[in-house]
Amino acid sequence: MSSVDTQLEELKGEVKSELPADISVTDVTYEGPELVIYTRDPKRFARNGDLVRDLAGTLRKRITVRPDPRALSTPERARERIREVVPEEAGVTDLEFHNDTGEVVIQAERPGMVIGSHGTTLREVTRETGWTPEVVRTPPIESATVSNVRNFLRQEREDRREILERVGRQIHREPLGSEEWVRITTLGSCREVGRASFILSTGETRVLVDCGDRPGSGDRPYLDIPEALGAGANSIDAVVLTHAHLDHSALVPLLYEYGYDGPVYTTEPTRDLMGLLTLDYLDVAESEGRSPPYDSEMVREAIKHTITLEYGDVTDIAPDVKLTLHNAGHVLGSSIAHFHIGDGLYNVAFSGDIHYGDTRLFDGAVNDFPRVETLVLESTYGGRNDYQTDREDAERKLLDTITETAERGGSVVVPTAAAGQAQELMLVFEEAMREGDLPEMPIHLDGMIWEATAIHTTYPEFLRDRLRTRIFDEGDNPFLADVFNRIDGGEDEREDIADGDPAIVLSTSEMVSRGPIQSWLRHFSDDSDSSLLFVGYQAPGTLGHRIQNGHREVALTRGGGGRSETTLAMHVETVDGFSGHADRQGLENFVKTMNPRPEKILCVHGEERAVQDLSSGLYHDHHLRTFAPKNLETFRFR
Structure with missing residues (x-):
């Protein structure tokens, strides 16, 4: 028997000694950093919300309790009881049952209402069904990435469990030396x-x-x-x-x-x-x-x-x-x-x-x-x-630059990182247009920006409180404002926009080194009324750094790897203060x-x-x- 197996046997005995005699423990194993306890009595665990917390404190380990498959109610019966236990306002959109682990994945628009105060609703789900609930958020904006990742991990559950068990044994192995x-x-x-x-x-x-x-x-x-x-x-x-x-x-x-x-x-x-x-x-x-x-x-x-x-x-x-x-x-x-x-x-x-x-x-x-x-x-x-402009001053300069460009009849092209910087700018523009501080015009989102925005709305708990509240309110979600347009028509759509009325274009990549931003520069390069506006760091060696430092003869990549020389007639502006x-x-x-x-x-x-x-x-x-x-x-x- 390996040292990890011996350790698990000892932990199993310790777990049994710490639990009430009427709660069974059928198996104890590691999955990644967690200790997983299998039991035929998940409902008894759920009745006492302190059991797992006290056990984790005693063993000094992260603990997950899973039901032995024999303790589970049928998915049909469990589905019915979950719908009764979880408030309708939680917006449950999907229930997915996994017999191998005894888990039910509850997808909901408001996960907090599924969890309940201090986990009370989750424990009620287990008391009523035997299943261990895992809660995920239904994205307010559909994200292909989030959906694909979740579906992929669902399909690979067996492989992933083997990986986690192997990782867990590695984490908890005996030390190899004393140095x-x-x-x-x-x-x-x-x-x-x-x-x-x-x-x-x-x-x-x-x-x-x-x-x-x-x-x-x-x-x-x-x-x-x-x-x-x-x-x-x-x-x-x-x-x-x-x-x-x-x-x-x-x-x-x-x-x-x-x-x-x-x-x-x-x-x-x-x-x-x-x-x-x-x-x-x-x-x-x-x-x-x-x-x-x-x-x-x-x-x-x-x-x-x-x-x-x-x-x-x-x-x-x-x-x-x-x-x-x-x-x-x-x-x-x-x-x-x-x-x-x-x-x-x-x-x-x-x-x-x-x-x-x-x-x-x-x-x-x-x-x-x-x-x-x-x-x-x-x-x-x-x-x-390296002192950046105060954020309030930076926003004022940003809006002034866009307004001046629009008054000339031009558009503003902003190279930006898809994640973080783009969403920060979206919030600035949405508020400015809503409050009349910026002429209303379409804001076109190219590259991965829309998808990255969808991922942001999937995880609002990582955002500031006020923004999180707005995202939960479908009528006030700033990322769903009518001014935003997702580019999905390729070169034809880009050309139509370049030939049209003043607009704002947010496009990847931030340093103009790759991606659709180079296409936008080709379309706008000879438009002296339009502006190329840098809002982020331009690393030495990148095309963005060269343009920012005065180069106007630039080589732009075409599809298939070809390159063409282009002269930029656009105004080139830099607004500090929006860096992450x-x-x-x-x-x-x-x-x-x-x-x-x-x-x-x-x-x-x-x-x-x-x-x-x-x-x-x-x-x-x-x-x-x-x-x-x-x-x-x-x-x-x-």
Whole structure:
């Protein structure tokens, strides 16, 4: 018998000893970080809402209780009782029963009403039917991505369960050695923006944090070194993804091409956005005549291996590593990844990308932690003079620029990230037109923007309270305003819009390096009344950076990979203040008010000047030990 089997037998005995004698335990197993308890008496569990909580506290594990299949009522009877127990106002749209796990997936427009106060309605469902309910939200805007992900995971339940059981055994295995140390190796994004990737190593474990591309280049992280995949893809125990933007997520599916077969930990919206963005990444590569680094099957493998976490949940991901994700304020589902290593040995936080102040979409980044000795901090706007315009002033300048362009008879084309920035702009435009601060005109959404917006409305719990309330109110959902038009007619529709009345066009990609934005530039290039408006960071080497710096003779990609030279006659404007990244002041405030203050800071994910300026400023002004590492450096902390 393996050490994990012995451990499970001991846990089974301990569970039985903690439970009332009339509650049976038929099996105990691990699924990922959770301990799953099977019982013939789920209704008795449900009668006492404190049983699971007390058991989790005693065992210091996340616990899920599932009914033994013999304890279940028939799906027909259960369906009838669930409809009686759950309030009609919850808007239940679907019920799906899974005999293998005893779970019923309840899809509803208002999940909170299915859950009930402190879970009372869920417990009532189990008391009445024996089934364990799982609640998912019915998206207010239909999302093909969310639907496809849910259907795919439903079809792969058996494989996924095997994966989770294997991962669970790996997490709870006996330690292999007695050495205690902590190292971070930089695989990318040092003195550069993009290809974020780091290895967090201990005496027991290797965790890969992010695996992205570098905008405007084919550069990949240094995955082939011995510290990373050089010792074999499965020398990595886990992958943690801070958020879905391609400079952090694009190459996660490549890991499965290389043979990795382990888990990816992230939030649920990040999982869905990763699927959307990486599949588009493949489509763009193909349309431009480039060979993609992996195929769509690897994207599905990444999704199948993803274990989603809620903000604030402390989760075992290895025998000596606990992970907690915290809101980063950057994009939907973005996280600061906090690692607690060993039995109080060391604590490291990776910021991912952060926005410290509140925005229309998100609350600002969390910077309150139990312990942090080292912080790996993004520095995109870390330069000495990288101060963004106040958001109110930025919105005023944005609206003024659009109004002036419309008065000339022109349209405004805005390159934007599909997730986060686009929705922020949509909220600004919707409010301005509703209140008469902007002439009413159509707002065309191209690329993945509409789909990314649908994903935002699927997970309103990750948005600010007031916006969440509006999304729940079908008559007030700002993303469903009549001014928004989803582009689905391809080149013909784009040409008609370019030849028509003034309009606003939001299109991917943000840095003009790929995607439909290049088509819009072809259509508007000779229109001197129209404006190209930058609202986000333009990385060196990208077409957006060159245009922003005065280049007007540009090469644009055509379908099939061809390129054509074009002269831009459009006005080119830049409005700061809409970035999802904290500026220099925001980064300093994040560190200055961080509780507790870290002992060491690694400044990464910024151009060389930015990381060195930020590192120097934090050292001199706040007396912190700071570093501006290069790629392929290793830091030992214990």
